[in-house]
Amino acid sequence: MWKMDSLFQGRSSPYNLQQFRHNSPNYPPTKAKNRGDANDMNHVISLFIQLATRLEESSKYVNDRDTLLKLWGNDLPLALCSSSSKHKKNRLVTDRKYRSDDIHGGLDNGQHASDREIRRRLSKLNKKSMDSESDTSDDLDRSSEDGNSDGDTSTSNTDSDQEVHLESRTRDSKGNGYLTPNDGLDFITDEREWGARMTKASLVPPVTRKYDVIDQYVIVADEDDVKRKMRVSLPDDYAEKLTAQKNGTEESDMELPEVKGYKPRKMLEHEVVEQEVYGIDPYTHNLLLDSMPDELEWSLQEKHVFIEDTLLRTLNMQVRHFTGTGSTPMSYPLQPVIQEIEKSAVEHCDTRMISMCQGILKAIARRPDDKYVAYRKGLGVVCNKEEGFGEDDFVVEFLGEVYPVWKWFEKQDGIRSLQKNSKDPAPEFYNIYLERPKGDADGYDLVVVDAMHKANYASRICHSCRPNCEAKVTAVGGHYQIGIYSVRKIQHGEEITFDYNSVTESKEEYEASVCLCGSQVCRGSYLNLTGEGAFQKVLKEWHGILDCHYLMLEACELNSVSEEDYNDLGRAGLGSCLLGGLPDWLVAYAARLVRFINFERTKLPEAILKHNLEEKRKYFSEICLEVERSDAEVQAEGVYNQRLQNLAVTLDKVRYVMRCIFGDPMKAPPPLEKLSPEAVVSFLWKGEDSFVEELLQCMTPHVAESALNDLKSKVRARDPLVSKDIQKAVQKSLLWLRDEVRNLPCTYKCRHDAAADLIHIYAYTKYFFRVLDYKTFTSPPVYISPLDLGPKCADKLGAGLQEYRKIYGQNYCLGQLIFWHNQSDVEPDCTLARASRGSLSLPDISSFYAKAHKPSRQRVYGPKTVRSMLTRMEKHPQRPWPKDQIWSFKSSPKFFGSPMLDAVINNTPLDREMVHWLKHRPAIFQAMWDR
């Protein structure tokens, strides 16, 4: 079974990668290879989790014990019950893991259910921001259109006290509340975890957006190019490959195009309706479970079905009339919904259902502090066909405006620059990546489909963590499209949903996106948080700024693509679609990145496993290593796919900029060039703006004229160019100069001692490079509408279209290529300059000299500063040097090179001789503040 690679992309996902935390151990979603369908196991795991979490105060022990034992009897497959007894001391989750080992193919869903539970626990503990806003949304009950409150349909009391109460009980509780059937119940503590809950902050009224209905894709820019990317190219041996994959005999797991015949979409109004939809948060799901009378002997699964199916369907029938009225409450009470279910049960003489409804209604009356409400999701799509839809039925294409990737990101930059305050609630997002399968003959590539302005009803389909449909890229009539297909039977009145599989790098956005799917396996947010933690570990350790430059330098120097490069690119699914028309140095660089991605893929499972184990050990006493290992493997595969996606996005952005500057991207020269020995002399010793020339100028106000003239003539006499071995001569001259400078008297305004240290470091730098600036250019305008901006900004900026022109700096391409794994940076060139400080581009010699006339800050350069510099050089060579110390740096350096880069290029440790001298040379000056 293949996962769809198209992801809804959270609005803020392209931004500020570094500032967000990752705490979603199960993300990114991935192809689950060799993992069987495990609905039974899923059910069992859910059962365990629900049982464990349902146990309430000690006064309810007896009741719960009865229920528990009953449920054990009712719901658990016999084999599971018996095997569990072997592990008496294990708590439930551990127990479950032993058992899941016993059931082949049962790992996946079970493990995911457990992870979800862990994630809930972790996120609960981490959820400070939600806690602080724990007053809930009832006072927000109002029309989303006009802001008027709607007293008829909303309850008014706030339950913030109750929520705080529950939170604190969860924190106070000890133990994890899991048990085996043979364990005594004495240790049970109240570990009730009721999951994510709607808060005031999360209750951003969904804007009901009007959209132009389209019946085919509308291409926004680069029409021919986008069409090419959407064109299917089947491999010659497609049929054989497909059969081999189906039979499991195919070695490669390369995703092949899924060819489908044309089918008409379900007709709006007749077969489906677009209407206001409501849903419940995980907390309310559990509140309802808790309100169901125990004595009715409903199995837990029946209870879930009641909530997910009967209740949600009736709810959405009941709220349908709000559609288009412009007066839609943000929350809707569940009481009338239960009453309607009861009424229907009476008509059908369904006594079991009647008792259940009556039981819940009693609980609602008995527990006035608990809030039994559903919340608004905005528009959704509901099955309107009496006989429902079958399994694997085509519902609709996901249509929208198709953007080439560069244009999409340009627009996002514009939106962000207009939004200014990134903390504003993100507007709903409607964009989805259409990714070519890697097994297409022309390989992987992607475009972005945005369904905010021009769309069909597919864009209004809501997310569910247990969806009845999936969105997948299919090949229909020779073109790729995103199709929504049912994954199980869908009943009349049931809401159509798919799993957005959407990622965000913003914790705020993640937490604000409380999921209202109401399913028993709800993850709590309809977004997944990604971009940090274990997923970044290997990248940070093995792919720092120096490593990236090394790869780029090599590619630029060779400026040709080897057979091995083509092979590695091809094996990763990258072919002519993505790489065609790019200059050789860039294809060679892409191949090097693919090799890093492959390398990371081998390292990631271990890093993820370690991280997950550390997290889980905080909550569970025993963990099944095998299951954890398998899960880490799946997650690593997800990161791998995400990296390739990022590489493709980067290449598209860079291709566009090169096209704009050079007319043809092929003509773009390599952005880096190694300096010849002669050029090094000119850069360091002789040129007008050379390093030494700058030094002499900086010294002018501080050194007596005669001494300076003497130094200048000696410098001229030591021209390294006259030597046969220029490189050696440069070093010799620099070391001579170092000692001359050290002999000059220091003051707090002129730190010759520090200058000498820097000269020393230059002397031990072997390779210097020049950055070849491309031209700066300003893009043609992109237009941003109030809808793009979200309600808050739209109010501020007015109703008209806003124009945005992106300015691409001289080093944009280099910056983006070095930070290829990050799409969140509007100005990667500026980031590159900041990140290069010290590690890649050495400080300015002017750092150590005050300009004569101006009063100047003290230049601190004592043993502590030197130690910290050495620590950077030796232990964190790829990190920038601190800002608040003596060193200053050029804002966009044209030349760079450092002993740390040399070490990476040569794959050797930092030059020992250089370090030794810095550590042991005697101090020649110490100001008071240096200490």
Ligand SMILES: C[S@@+](CC[C@H](N)C(=O)[O-])C[C@H]1O[C@@H](n2cnc3c(N)ncnc32)[C@H](O)[C@@H]1O
């Ligand atoms: C692609 S739109 C779906 C259509 C949207 N409801 C509308 O009215 O236009 C995605 C937005 O719908 C809402 N939504 C979709 N699924 C949801 C869910 N499971 N829980 C809460 N809100 C959901 C969120 O506001 C989300 O940003």
